[in-house]
Amino acid sequence: MVEHDREWYQTLSSLLPEDVTLLLREPTRSGHMTSEAAPGSYFDDYVQTIADTADDSLDLVIIDGRARMACARASTTKVRRGGTLLLDDSDRPWNAGLSVDLSEWHRTDIRGLKPGGGVHQTTMWRRPA
Numbered sequence: 001m002v003e004h005d006r007e008w009y010q011t012l013s014s015l016l017p018e019d020v021t022l023l024l025r026e027p028t029r030s031g032h033m034t035s036e037a038a039p040g041s042y043f044d045d046y047v048q049t050i051a052d053t054a055d056d057s058l059d060l061v062i063i064d065g066r067a068r069m070a071c072a073r074a075s076t077t078k079v080r081r082g083g084t085l086l087l088d089d090s091d092r093p094w095n096a097g098l099s100v101d102l103s104e105w106h107r108t109d110i111r112g113l114k115p116g117g118g119v120h121q122t123t124m125w126r127r128p129a
Contacts, residue, residue: 035066090123
């Protein structure tokens with residue numbers, strides 16, 4: 001798991017089982033990869049953390065943090081055939097482009113209530129076997 005927020009990282013560190021690796025990759029003041037939710041912050045290290053993972057090696061990638069589109073695009077080759085890429089809050093307008101990138105993958109949308117109020121959508125794409 002990769003987290004960008006130090007406080008949440010510290011909370012998670014005490015809750016996760018020992019066999020889960022949690023990495024902290026805080027935003028910087030310069031770079032190329034930004035996030036709609038955090039203007040002025042750059043998440044290059046955060047997004048690129050998955051680069052060291054072998055292609056076709058992951059059953060599931062969950063994206064629920066910053067720079068979601070960049071994270072999703074960096075993750076697609078890491079998902080094994082038959083594996084799943086899950087994007088939380090996929091109904092946000094800036095996430096629309098991912099559907100084009102994954103047009104060959106099977107898509108499932110789930111809509112429902114979310115803590116904090118409102119109906120939101122999570123999308124799962126299953127990579128073709």
